[in-house]
Amino acid sequence: MDYTKEIEELMRLEYQIDVKEANVKQLYNVISKLIMLKVSNDWHNTRCADIKKCGYLSAEFLIGRLVYANLLNMKMTEDVKNSLANFHIDLNEFEEVEDAALGNGGLGRLAACFLESAATKGIPLDGYGIRYRFGLFKQNFINGFQNEEADDWLKWGDPFSIRRDEDARIVEFSDMKVKAIPYDMPVIGYDSKVVNTLRLWQSEAYEDFDFKAFDNMQGSENAINEYNAKEITAVLYPNDNTYLGKVLRLRQEYFMVSASLQDVLAKYKTKKHSLKDIAKYQIFQLNDTHPTLAIPEYLRLLQKEGLSFNEALEICHQSFNFTNHTIMGEALEKWPVEMLEKYLPDVLTEIIKLQDIIDNTLDNTKYYIIKDNLVHMANLAIFVAAKVNGVAEIHTNILKADTFKDWYNLYPDKFENVTNGITPRRWLVLNNPNLTKEICSLIGDKWICNLDELSKVKSYVTDKRFLEKFKIIKQKNKKILSDYIYKHDNILIPTDFMFDVQVKRLHEYKRQLLNAFSILYIYYGIKDGSIKNFKPTAFIFGAKSAPGYYMAKAIIKYINTIADLVNNDPEVSKILKVVFVANYNVSYAEKIVCAADLSEQISMAGMEASGTSNMKFMLNGTPTIGTLDGANVEIAEEAGFNYNYIFGLNVREVAKVKENYNPYELLENNPKLKRVVESLIDGTLNDLGSGVFKAIYDSLLNGNNPDNYLVLADFDSYIKTKLIANQDYGRDIFYEKCLINMASAAKFSSDRSILDYNKLIWHLK
Ligand SMILES: *Cc1c(COP(=O)(O)O)cnc(C)c1O
Numbered sequence: 139m140d141y142t143k144e145i146e147e148l149m150r151l152e153y154q155i156d157v158k159e160a161n162v163k164q165l166y167n168v169i170s171k172l173i174m175l176k177v178s179n180d181w182h183n184t185r186c187a188d189i190k191k192c193g194y195l196s197a198e199f200l201i202g203r204l205v206y207a208n209l210l211n212m213k214m215t216e217d218v219k220n221s222l223a224n225f226h227i228d229l230n231e232f233e234e235v236e237d238a239a240l241g242n243g244g245l246g247r248l249a250a251c252f253l254e255s256a257a258t259k260g261i262p263l264d265g266y267g268i269r270y271r272f273g274l275f276k277q278n279f280i281n282g283f284q285n286e287e288a289d290d291w292l293k294w295g296d297p298f299s300i301r302r303d304e305d306a307r308i309v310e311f312s313d314m315k316v317k318a319i320p321y322d323m324p325v326i327g328y329d330s331k332v333v334n335t336l337r338l339w340q341s342e343a344y345e346d347f348d349f350k351a352f353d354n355m356q357g358s359e360n361a362i363n364e365y366n367a368k369e370i371t372a373v374l375y376p377n378d379n380t381y382l383g384k385v386l387r388l389r390q391e392y393f394m395v396s397a398s399l400q401d402v403l404a405k406y407k408t409k410k411h412s413l414k415d416i417a418k419y420q421i422f423q424l425n426d427t428h429p430t431l432a433i434p435e436y437l438r439l440l441q442k443e444g445l446s447f448n449e450a451l452e453i454c455h456q457s458f459n460f461t462n463h464t465i466m467g468e469a470l471e472k473w474p475v476e477m478l479e480k481y482l483p484d485v486l487t488e489i490i491k492l493q494d495i496i497d498n499t500l501d502n503t504k505y506y507i508i509k510d511n512l513v514h515m516a517n518l519a520i521f522v523a524a525k526v527n528g529v530a531e532i533h534t535n536i537l538k539a540d541t542f543k544d545w546y547n548l549y550p551d552k553f554e555n556v557t558n559g560i561t562p563r564r565w566l567v568l569n570n571p572n573l574t575k576e577i578c579s580l581i582g583d584k585w586i587c588n589l590d591e592l593s594k595v596k597s598y599v600t601d602k603r604f605l606e607k608f609k610i611i612k613q614k615n616k617k618i619l620s621d622y623i624y625k626h627d628n629i630l631i632p633t634d635f636m637f638d639v640q641v642k643r644l645h646e647y648k649r650q651l652l653n654a655f656s657i658l659y660i661y662y663g664i665k666d667g668s669i670k671n672f673k674p675t676a677f678i679f680g681a682k683s684a685p686g687y688y689m690a691k692a693i694i695k696y697i698n699t700i701a702d703l704v705n706n707d708p709e710v711s712k713i714l715k716v717v718f719v720a721n722y723n724v725s726y727a728e729k730i731v732c733a734a735d736l737s738e739q740i741s742m743a744g745m746e747a748s749g750t751s752n753m754k755f756m757l758n759g760t761p762t763i764g765t766l767d768g769a770n771v772e773i774a775e776e777a778g779f780n781y782n783y784i785f786g787l788n789v790r791e792v793a794k795v796k797e798n799y800n801p802y803e804l805l806e807n808n809p810k811l812k813r814v815v816e817s818l819i820d821g822t823l824n825d826l827g828s829g830v831f832k833a834i835y836d837s838l839l840n841g842n843n844p845d846n847y848l849v850l851a852d853f854d855s856y857i858k859t860k861l862i863a864n865q866d867y868g869r870d871i872f873y874e875k876c877l878i879n880m881a882s883a884a885k886f887s888s889d890r891s892i893l894d895y896n897k898l899i900w901h902l903k
Pocket of ligand 1: 243
């Protein structure tokens with residue numbers, strides 16, 4: 139297809155200019171409109187189909203940059219590229235377009251991958267969430283410290299969304315009424331006629347809003363309530379894996395689920411089915427507890443429609459399923475009863491009715507929703523949901539054996555595992571076109587929609603020609619990344635270095651500190667001659683810290699300070715480089731995962747529910763250095779343990795070590811590690827008087843829970859394994875590991891995850 143004429147016409151329609159006069163934003167909006175035009179019939183047909191659908195309720199959708207992914211999935215990339223070439227415009231110009239970062243990390247990115255896979259596989263899964271005015275903050279560094287800036291993503295326009303005023307809903311809190319306006323995005327699958335919808339709600343002032351009453355809420359006591367309706371969806375909370383009992387966050391969660399459920403009910407009522415049958419047509423997946431207020435809200439709405447409480451509860455049992463994403467206590471949501479009483483009394487009433495059922499039928503010391511004046515959202519979800527799932531085998535086993543042990547004993551059939559996945563379209567075809575082409579030349583292109591086919595590549599892993607091709611492609615990807623890092627972060631990384639990468643949110647449990655210590659250990663080892671023949675390595679970090687997470691921010695400063703030390707050392711910098719790239723996001727991830735030589739997945743065993751970046755690296759042919767945690771376990775099983783670098787304490791050993799752990803003694807018996815740790819306090823590294831390095835030191839050695847994540851306990855095993863990986867690098871056996879990993883990644887397609895959800899939980903056609 140030649141789109142030249144349509145591009146010209148759309149440019150006139152939208153901007154009244156010729157294509158040659160257009161800037162990047164205008165071009166981006168026109169090309170996006172062209173995609174919308176081409177998808178509109180399939181979108182309409184999918185929307186109108188009167189079939190059972192599932193709503194994926196999620197506070198986050200980390201969709202990233204959509205224009206290239208949509209062109210790819212519409213199979214329009216080549217034609218649009220050629221059409222633009224007629225105007226001497228390069229498709230790469232859209233690299234400037236910023237990501238839609240309506241999510242923090244893994245959980246939000248998972249939601250985006252799931253929607254894409256469902257559309258590709260023809261499964262009727264629609265997303266419901268929040269249209270944050272500002273997404274996850276943009277990160278830069280000032281003197282090595284993280285600095286946050288607002289993410290004004292809408293400055294590029296929002297050409298893939300359609301505002302649907304006709305579907306506006308009213309969401310009521312005890313103190314305010316808010317209008318919810320949906321913005322719909324088509325979810326375009328790869329080469330698929332099914333186009334699902336991502337409906338994101340924006341809050342706006344309700345016309346009859348009582349500004350006088352609002353005005354009267356003066357004084358600091360009420361300051362927290364003094365936002366207007368618009369502010370509910372103003373900004374994404376930048377906390378990953380943590381619960382903050384903030385009223386505004388409660389409002390966001392309720393706003394999203396109330397609007398979505400009202401919407402579903404209103405649409406259902408236009409069809410001629412009985413309300414009692416609604417669960418035969420519409421079910422929901424709760425992405426973590428953030429949307430769990432949907433359960434009492436649905437109870438409330440169904441009763442308003444005339445059903446009895448018991449009828450409404452039966453529908454809820456059939457309608458809701460719950461995905462748990464973490465076992466960390468600090469991440470489990472527990473809303474104070476008095477907060478719900480104050481802002482959402484009618485919702486609280488329904489929750490109390492559920493607690494009454496428990497009091498009357500179960501041992502309420504073991505089973506409870508409300509306890510100590512807190513509403514335990516995970517328990518609420520488990521009590522009502524038809525199915526509860528963990529996101530990797532090991533994580534589901536921990537849920538059953540530990541976190542939700544009593545619930546599992548009560549409802550063993552409720553619990554399922556659905557291991558997370560990633561879409562191979564964005565995470566191989568789009569970000570690694572050269573490797574994609576090479577794979578297609580070997581085994582055709584069926585693997586793109588059926589990743590099981592990728593295992594056919596296994597018969598080529600010892601093929602010298604293929605191995606050489608892979609090396610060349612990796613080298614090209616490394617050059618692209620190196621150029622980008624130089625431009626973006628002003629550090630030059632030679633492409634013949636090993637690229638050792640840890641990219642993910644900054645969390646103590648993810649143990650970026652362990653990686654940092656190993657770098658300093660290697661630095662000292664090279665200097666004193668105890669580490670010889672170390673193959674030149676660039677240690678690449680990317681991570682945002684929650685703005686209020688003191689220790690995470692301290693670790694960022696520490697790594698940036700190590701980077702200064704190493705990169706400015708005239709001798710060692712010939713062998714080592716350290717870079718912490720700023721503003722790690724989906725688009726940066728796309729460039730990084732295809733260029734990495736080693737994937738760092740080093741969380742304390744039991745802490746990372748699944749991880750998904752581990753899968754992105756694997757699919758791009760990068761071995762993992764990792765603990766037996768989350769999906770690392772399944773990665774090692776799929777590829778073979780010898781093809782990855784597994785180290786450290788397992789879940790059982792972690793529990794054992796924690797019984798009587800003495801990090802102080804451990805350091806006294808390990809002078810080399812002691813020297814590394816003392817860099818935090820001996821003046822080697824300067825935190826500019828902030829005291830953050832001493833705080834890290836204290837977290838490891840002093841206080842109630844010293845070294846809570848066993849950084850020091852796993853150090854020896856880690857450094858040993860890291861040095862082995864370093865010696866393997868560049869040899870044929872190393873590239874064999876790369877290729878075996880890539881060829882064994884089929885399980886980690888989110889297509890497989892979605893088909894698992896459908897088979898075990900949703901049962902959609
Ligand atoms: C995949 C992804 C994540 C998740 O990374 P984990 O290492 O699994 O925690 C986080 N952020 C971005 C931008 C991603 O693309």
